Amino acid sequence: MDRREFLRAAGPAAVAGLAGCLGGGSADTDYDVGMSAKAFRPVRIAVEPGTTVRWLNTSKQGHSVTAYENDIPDGADYFASGGFDTEQAARDNWGSSSGGTMYEGDDFTHTFETLGEYPYFCIPHERAGMVGTVVVTEDPETATSGE
Template identity: 50%
Template sequence: MPDDHTFEPKTATIETGGTVTWTNESDVQHTVTAYEDEIPAEAVYFASGGFESERAARNRVTEGLIAPGENYEHTFDQPGTYGYCCIPHESSGMVGTVRVR
């Protein structure tokens, strides 16, 4: 049985200009929220809910929730490493990485 509090894969590697789609395959709501200090300086911030900063995403977490069966996608135009989490389940270790080549 899959763990409802993990990203699969935990680390994804894509090419510059590629899009990652996160699909919620669990029975609970999740977010995809970039850590501002773990993305390349020139990269566009990303978070489910369309927030422009990590603080906004954390302050308005319910607006960024992805319901079971729904998805969120982001296109990565800058190479580098991007760290992100699910805010409600961050303390359970629900974190991930996207590496863009």
């Protein structure tokens, strides 16, 4: 067997063996939004009402998922990792005890019922621009999503 023939045969097996190892993150792929060192991926996600979104910390950094309380739709349930009822409580607990911290491999879920846009952020990386948006719409196919 020559070198090219060997590489053609071994190439796919080598790539399969590395699945989940690249990027240093978790091999868990059953999530909607991942977290890199300072970004949510994707930054924007569109879902139908009643959808449960799962965030997974796929990085080695500690993160939070914290809704901008005054910017979510009227009547919508507030959400924050750590189970806080307000944005201020989430911020206060992060500052005093790192409450709501999601470490590598930790996840957070929230079910979205009310139509509209839900901007959120990571408390320790907000200044670095770690923000995202969940758009709840009857037709998520037409909503713009972004990396």
